[in-house]
Amino acid sequence: MKFKKLAVALLLCSTSAPSQGYLTLCRKRIFTGMFARFRLTALVLNVCPLFLYLFSSDLYAAAPTCHEHKGVGYCKYVGRVKSLYVNSSNIILLYFDTPVERSQPNQYGFNISYDSAAAIDISQHPEFATYFYSTALAAQASGRNVSIQMRGVQSGYLKIDRIWLHEN
Structure with missing residues (x-):
């Protein structure tokens, strides 16, 4: 031609x-x-x-990492919200782009059973759970990154205690 x-x-x-x-x-x-x-x-x-x-945003998706601040351990995830899950047991799960290496949380006293998500118990903190879910849903819908800090363990998952929504 x-x-x-x-x-x-x-x-x-x-x-x-x-x-x-x-x-x-x-x-x-x-x-x-x-x-x-x-x-x-x-x-x-x-x-x-x-x-x-x-x-590509996938290139920058990192697994959660764990650190210590003033003698207290915590884990942090920065990336996309892969998916959100809510069940009848009042647990919200946020799935990471890349799973956490299980040995990392264990070093800071967080003995987890599941490495691909973090959890919130809605019944323990209903107001925070509502804010968290709406923020995570907005991030997922707009394709924006979030930062999540996790301290403790909830139902075998890292326990979420705060979230930040990033600009594009």
């Missing part, structure tokens, strides 16, 4: 050209345009996937 277009363009150049100089100029423009398009196509095909990879 491209060769047909090129042949037609060359034919038009040669039939409409009043002089040999114009014919040369016309052919030069066609080939220059063709190679410029080729270079641009090669650039787009080779460089765009690299930029998509480098600036």
